[in-house]
Amino acid sequence: MYKILEKKELAMNEIMYKVHAPHIAKKVQPGQFVIMRAFENGERIPLTPVTWDREEGWITLITFIRGRTTLRMNMELNEGDYILNIAGPLGNPAPMKKFGKILAVGLITGIVEVFPIARAWQELGNEVITLHVSPNPMVLLREEFESAVSKHIVEGFDLKEGWGMDEITQEIVKRAAKKVKELIEEEKPDFVFTVGPAGGQKMIFNIVKEYGIPMESDLHPIMVDGTGMCGACRVHVGGEVKFACIDGPGFDAYKVDWDELIHRSGFYSDKEKLALEVYLKKLQAQGGAQ
Ligand SMILES: Cc1cc2nc3c(=O)[nH]c(=O)nc-3n(C[C@H](O)[C@H](O)[C@H](O)COP(=O)(O)OP(=O)(O)OC[C@H]3O[C@@H](n4cnc5c(N)ncnc54)[C@H](O)[C@@H]3O)c2cc1C
Ligand code: FES
Incomplete structure (x- = not known):
């Protein structure tokens, strides 16, 4: 316990x-x-x-x-x-070595996973620039990043009435694409690292590969046991089957089968929605949610 x-x-x-x-x-x-x-x-x-x-x-x-x-x-x-x-x-620790100038991008809550890695890279002597793309009310760890890395950039935006997760994700993808391109042009990083929804990471990869910059991404397939036994987190990387829980979660973005990852990530969305609805109903019945 x-x-x-x-x-x-x-x-x-x-x-x-x-x-x-x-x-x-x-x-x-x-x-x-x-x-x-x-x-x-x-x-x-x-x-x-x-x-x-x-x-x-x-x-x-x-x-x-x-x-x-x-x-x-x-x-x-x-x-x-x-x-x-x-x-x-x-899982495996992130590679701890000197890359030079690193651009580390966290989409929404992906930024929390970037934090310990970016801080350790900076302590190792890398110049780390972090980018957090997020709705403004969900921006977090700003001060912690500012004191841990060379430069921390927040690309925030206000939420619009009626927006759900899909609209938020679309806005994040749009803004991340623009900002990552700008930062690559301005800062010329030697290495790019990303954490966030697979669709957003794929889009960043498509930009980074135009510049031929090495890139690693932490992947978030569904995980169950975390020990390589259940197969839930299966991904194709470089044409081989890998389990993100024991072979990752970080992988060379150039080798990831992004389309398969995106497809598999949505496998359980109906069940997830239903589970949430059932719980919300239970809360309402108890007078705990509107
Ligand atoms: C290596 C790794 C590290 C993560 N670290 C964080 C973190 O620090 N903070 C954080 O908020 N989230 C993190 N996540 C994502 C987190 O696991 C999901 O947000 C969580 O499982 C959602 O559960 P839920 O029941 O609230 O939502 P659900 O409605 O069940 O799922 C919402 C979405 O969360 C993801 N998800 C759900 N169940 C799982 C699962 N068993 N494994 C992986 N993804 C799942 C799917 O994308 C799903 O569509 C991480 C995921 C991975 C793979
Ligand atoms: S979570 Fe079961 S094999 Fe990775």
Whole structure:
């Protein structure tokens, strides 16, 4: 059982949980993730330790409230409560080497995964420029980035009435495309790194490849066990089958089969929608949601 030491809403729908998890805090490296199950009858979801203290034995996780599990965590877990199970650290650490000038891009909540990696790259002597493309109410970690990397750029925008996730994602993709191109022209990075929805990462890749700049992307296929056994996170990379949980999550963007990844990411959207609706109905019945 993992005690929640602190819980805070950092930005709209972006919740930080500081969790007592000494065995993870002791070993985790930038780029790795955990798989957690918050509730007895709940699903397992991958999340990224954003900061940690090896001595004090805690990690922070930041969730974007997207669907049933992240909403349920926010509704039912508070400071002093316990997360049932956290497995990790899982996956491979990000490559820690001197690239020179790095452009690291986080789309929406992808920025939380960029943070530990970008900070470590900067500490290694790279010049790191980070770009966060996000709706303004969801911009987070701005001060933390400003003190950790050479330059932090926020490409924010206001939300319009009636926008759902699709409209937000389209706006992000549009803005990220423009800004990444500008930054490549101005800053001439030696290496590009991205985290975010697969469609957005593919679009950034299409720009980066015009310039022939090496690029790595953290991939987010559906993950279940996180140990290479279930096959849920299967992706084709360089024509070979890889499991993002044990072979990734970072891969050479030039080798990723982006279209397959995008297609597979939407496999469960009907079930995810239904699970959220059922939970919202339950909350309404209890008088906890409108
Ligand atoms: C390596 C990795 C690290 C991640 N780190 C973070 C993080 O630090 N913070 C954060 O907010 N999110 C992170 N995610 C995404 C996070 O796992 C999903 O947002 C979460 O599972 C949503 O669950 P839900 O029930 O709230 O939403 P749902 O409605 O069930 O799903 C919403 C969307 O989340 C994604 N998703 C759902 N279940 C899974 C799953 N089991 N595995 C992977 N993706 C899933 C899918 O794209 C889905 O369409 C990470 C994903 C991966 C693969
Ligand atoms: S999550 Fe099961 S094989 Fe990767």
